[in-house]
Amino acid sequence: MADCEMCGVGSSKLSDAIIEGTLMKVCKKCGGFGDVIGVEPRSIRYEKPIQKVPRQIFVEDSVLFVIEGAGKIVKDAREKRDLKQSQFASMIGIKESMIHKIETSMMKPDLSTAKKIEKILDVKIVDGYDDPEKGVELNLNDGDLTVGDLIKFKKD
Numbered sequence: 716m717a718d719c720e721m722c723g724v725g726s727s728k729l730s731d732a733i734i735e736g737t738l739m740k741v742c743k744k745c746g747g748f749g750d751v752i753g754v755e756p757r758s759i760r761y762e763k764p765i766q767k768v769p770r771q772i773f774v775e776d777s778v779l780f781v782i783e784g785a786g787k788i789v790k791d792a793r794e795k796r797d798l799k800q801s802q803f804a805s806m807i808g809i810k811e812s813m814i815h816k817i818e819t820s821m822m823k824p825d826l827s828t829a830k831k832i833e834k835i836l837d838v839k840i841v842d843g844y845d846d847p848e849k850g851v852e853l854n855l856n857d858g859d860l861t862v863g864d865l866i867k868f869k870k871d
């Protein structure tokens with residue numbers, strides 16, 4: 716509650732008005748004598764600077780690979796279990812020729828195959844980080860990243 720600066724009437728709804736060049740708080744009635752200024756607060760808008768988005772990729776903290784020498788591990792473990800390559804192949808669900816290639820290190824199994832092999836033979840041929848809870852943001856500067864690079868970039 717304040718008093719109109721023009722007529723002295725108490726009012727809770729006083730407006731800013733410029734009356735004869737002077738800014739006054741006036742009641743509704745007296746406001747008619749001058750220019751009532753809008754009461755909404757001046758809003759200042761800040762122009763957001765345009766941000767350059769760096770070229771980033773999000774790499775899940777899950778870098779898995781089949782280890783070197785996996786072939787020999789697979790071969791030894793398979794032979795220990797008296798499994799023929801053909802039997803072993805059907806257990807995993809891949810071709811016998813693939814088993815031969817894997818065991819002679821001519822090729823590496825893909826991760827899902829490698830994990831099946833690990834389960835069946837109870838060996839460890841997959842290595843790396845597997846922590847999907849965490850992630851690593853990488854700035855790609857140049858070239859393709861290799862698995863080695865990914866490990867290098869990994870946050871501790």
Ligand SMILES: [Zn+2]
Pocket residue numbers: 719720721722723724741742743744745746
């Ligand atoms: Zn008044």
